[in-house]
Amino acid sequence: xxxxxxxxxxxxxxxxxxxxxxxxxxxxxxxxxxxxxxxxxxxxxxxxxxxxxxxxxxxxxxxxxxxxxxxxxxxxxxxxxxxxxxxxxxxxxxxxxxxxxxxxxxxxxxxxxxxxxxxxxxxxxxxxxxxxxxxxxxxxxxxxxxxxxxxxxxxxxxxxxxxxxxxxxxxxxxxxxxxxxxxxxxxxxxxxxxxxxxxxxxxxxxxxxxxxxxxxxxxxxxxxxxxxxxxxxxxxxxxxxxxxxxxxxxxxxxxxxxxxxxxxx
Numbered sequence: 001x002x003x004x005x006x007x008x009x010x011x012x013x014x015x016x017x018x019x020x021x022x023x024x025x026x027x028x029x030x031x032x033x034x035x036x037x038x039x040x041x042x043x044x045x046x047x048x049x050x051x052x053x054x055x056x057x058x059x060x061x062x063x064x065x066x067x068x069x070x071x072x073x074x075x076x077x078x079x080x081x082x083x084x085x086x087x088x089x090x091x092x093x094x095x096x097x098x099x100x101x102x103x104x105x106x107x108x109x110x111x112x113x114x115x116x117x118x119x120x121x122x123x124x125x126x127x128x129x130x131x132x133x134x135x136x137x138x139x140x141x142x143x144x145x146x147x148x149x150x151x152x153x154x155x156x157x158x159x160x161x162x163x164x165x166x167x168x169x170x171x172x173x174x175x176x177x178x179x180x181x182x183x184x185x186x187x188x189x190x191x192x193x194x195x196x197x198x199x200x201x202x203x204x205x206x207x208x209x210x211x212x213x214x215x216x217x218x219x220x221x222x223x224x225x226x227x228x229x230x231x232x233x234x235x236x237x238x239x240x241x242x243x244x245x246x247x248x249x250x251x252x253x254x255x256x257x258x259x260x261x262x263x264x265x
Contacts, residue, residue: 004190008041011178014141014164015045015125018176019052021166022123026082028112029054030127031066032214033187033198038127038179040196043077053080055115055124059107060090061216069199084115096218107216116173123174131183132244141180142166145173184244185237192230204228213244 018025027042027050029035042050056070074081086094089106096103116124130137138153142164145151157165168174179187191198201211209222223242227233 001189001193004186004193007182007186008044008190010162010181011038011041012045014176014178015042017164017166018123018125018142018178019046022174022176024120024122025052025125026055026116026119026121026123027052027125028127029056029070029081030214031056031070031199032127033191033202034129034132034179034182035127036196036198037182037187037190038125039073039079040194041178042125050077050079052125053082053119055082055084055112057108057111057115058083058085059111059216060085061095061107061218063199063201063214063217063220065199065201066214073197082115082119084111084118086111086114096216100219122172123176125176125178127179128177129182129184129187130180139175139177139180141177143175143177144168145175151175185234188230188234188237192234202233 027038029039039050039054054074070081073079086107089110094103094106128139130139135153138156140156140159142159143151143156159165182190190196199214201214204210204226205228208224208226210225210227211220212223212225214220225233225236227236
């Protein structure tokens with residue numbers, strides 16, 4: 001699996017570069033397959049220890065199975081977890097009935113901004129991939145945001161020959177993307193190769209349905225699939241023509257582009 005080792009080496013290098021250059025650093029963890037691979041890589045990069053906090057932005061509409069999975073791994077791997085939540089918006093009744101962009105802005109983007117401001121992090125590591133969704137293909141490994149976390153996807157400098165910019169103007173906020181060159185198939189191959197534990201939601205539980213991408217309960221749909229093992233999922237991915245995030249409601253229209261410009265993960 002030389003291609004996986006090459007991807008692993010590059011991601012580990014980027015994680016160590018981020019840790020070297022940014023004193024106030026944290027990593028987002030949604031408990032999905034991508035961010036869990038990223039967590040696994042961070043543990044490899046730092047010899048079993050994650051030297052920065054993990055951040056889970058809890059919208060209040062999380063799948064209970066993910067919370068159980070999160071808490072179990074935190075105990076077993078001794079992770080430093082910070083849970084961020086826009087409690088004010090949640091108490092006011094914010095939900096998808098107000099519109100998915102409005103809800104995601106309040107419960108994800110604003111919650112993330114509040115959490116970053118509270119802990120004064122200057123850089124955040126995320127597990128996004130360029131192949132997952134259109135606007136993510138415009139990202140860079142070290143991505144400059146303004147002080148509000150907003151992103152100009154039309155103005156991204158090139159990163160040539162693995163030369164990454166790690167020096168930014170004072171007051172900038174940086175997003176670091178170690179998985180940018182990975183594909184969905186790479187992620188599943190690596191999960192199988194490394195035997196990384198995953199939420200059971202990704203697998204068919206006997207009803208011919210499973211989740212391909214995990215999000216909030218009201219806005220995430222399962223896909224028709226009888227795959228109950230990772231090799232079966234890999235075989236399925238090799239022939240599917242269905243988009244990975246087809247079950248994610250916030251991706252409809254130009255919703256995700258709008259959200260990511262405002263600072264979405």
